[in-house]
Amino acid sequence: NAGVTQTPKFRILKIGQSMTLQCTQDMNHNYMYWYRQDPGMGLKLIYYSVGAGITDKGEVPNGYNVSRSTTEDFPLRLELAAPSQTSVYFCASTRTRGGDEQFFGPGTRLTVL
Amino acid sequence: AQSVTQPDIHITVSEGASLELRCNYSYGATPYLFWYVQSPGQGLQLLLKYFSGDTLVQGIKGFEAEFKRSQSSFNLRKPSVHWSDAAEYFCAVLEGNDMRFGAGTRLTVKP
Numbered sequence: 001n002a003g004v005t006q007t008p009k010f011r012i013l014k015i016g017q018s019m020t021l022q023c024t025q026d027m028n029h030n031y032m033y034w035y036r037q038d039p040g041m042g043l044k045l046i047y048y049s050v051g052a053g054i055t056d057k058g059e060v061p062n063g064y065n066v067s068r069s070t071t072e073d074f075p076l077r078l079e080l081a082a083p084s085q086t087s088v089y090f091c092a093s094t095r096t097r098g099g100d101e102q103f104f105g106p107g108t109r110l111t112v113l
Numbered sequence: 114a115q116s117v118t119q120p121d122i123h124i125t126v127s128e129g130a131s132l133e134l135r136c137n138y139s140y141g142a143t144p145y146l147f148w149y150v151q152s153p154g155q156g157l158q159l160l161l162k163y164f165s166g167d168t169l170v171q172g173i174k175g176f177e178a179e180f181k182r183s184q185s186s187f188n189l190r191k192p193s194v195h196w197s198d199a200a201e202y203f204c205a206v207l208e209g210n211d212m213r214f215g216a217g218t219r220l221t222v223k224p
Contacts, residue, residue, distance in 0.1 A: 004156075033212070040122065042203060042214040043157075058211060090156055102212065104156030 001026050004105035006091050012111045013081040021076040021108050023091030031094045032074040033058075033102065034066065036087040043090065049074055050097070081112045117206050119215035126194050127223045134189040134218050136204030145207035146187040148178055151217075152200045160202075163187065174198070196222045 007022045025032065030051045035043040045058030049068040063085055065077040074093075078085060088109050092102040118137045126132050138144060145164050149157040161172025168180040178189045187204060199222045204215040 035214075040216055042117075042119075042216040043205075043212075044214075045211055048211070059213075092157075097209075101159040101162070102157075104158070106154075106156050 003027065004091055004093055004103050006089075006105035006108050008108060009106070010109045012113060013078075014113060015081060015083065017081050018077070018079050019081065019110075021078075021089055021091075021110070023074045023076065023105060024072050025074075025091075025093040025103070026072065027093060027095070027103065028071060029093035029095050029103075030071070031097060032068065033092040033094075034064070034074070034076045035090045035092065036060065036085075037090060037107075038087050046076065046089075078110075083112050086110060086112045117204055117213050117215040119202075119204055119218050121218045122216070123219045123221065125221040125223060128196050129193050132189075132191045132194045132198070132220070134202050134204075134220070136187045136189065136215060137185050138187065138204075138206045139185065140206060140208065143182070146178075146180060147205040147207070147212075148172065148176070148187075148189045149203045149205060149214075150174075150200050151203065157203065160189070194220075194222055196224065198222055 004025045033048045034046040037043050044060045047066040049055045088107050090107050091105040094100045094102045116139045147162045148160040151157045160176050163170045163180045201217045201219050203217045206213050
């Protein structure tokens with residue numbers, strides 16, 4: 001199993017550009033999450049999904065969108081990139097909600113200039 | 114909403130010394146508590162977790178943590194630190210579908 005994979009690893013965007021961060025897991029997990037990690041701030045939840053077709057906002061959803069058309073994929077969309085979205089983005093998945101270990105991808109480092 | 118506090122931003126210990134990383138949370142019920150470790154440039158890896166039962170939980174890599182309800186704490190410990198333990202450590206609390214993370218403690222290990 002590859003676990004949780006994320007692409008790209010690095011990306012530089014100009015203000016106002018859009019992009020999609022890809023996340024795929026091959027563990028047949030129902031729950032998937034997107035976090036952003038800023039220096040000294042820990043991880044903040046952006047969006048999560050409890051299964052295909054079901055998504056919900058986390059702590060910091062503004063400026064982002066998600067979709068979940070399959071169990072495996074959970075892409076994160078930035079429509080109008082802003083410097084405040086410069087961060088490291090992590091995707092994670094877990095089998096159930098009840099405290100199962102979250103498996104994390106390697107992260108995407110995004111810079112918006 | 115609950116919160117997670119890791120009071121120490123950065124800790125330096127000598128190799129072979131003991132380690133304790135602090136974590137405090139605010140939550141009404143008995144929470145699900147976690148410690149994760151992040152090596153540079155990597156994602157997070159679970160060290161251990163607590164849901165209920167024995168308040169002292171054992172994790173991977175020789176780590177343990179103790180849940181103290183009276184102090185709202187879940188401190189991480191290791192009796193003898195190895196150079197490879199240098200990393201960032203995150204305490205986290207699960208509320209519903211939302212995992213809340215502390216800001217992290219960066220551990221430096223001196224030779």
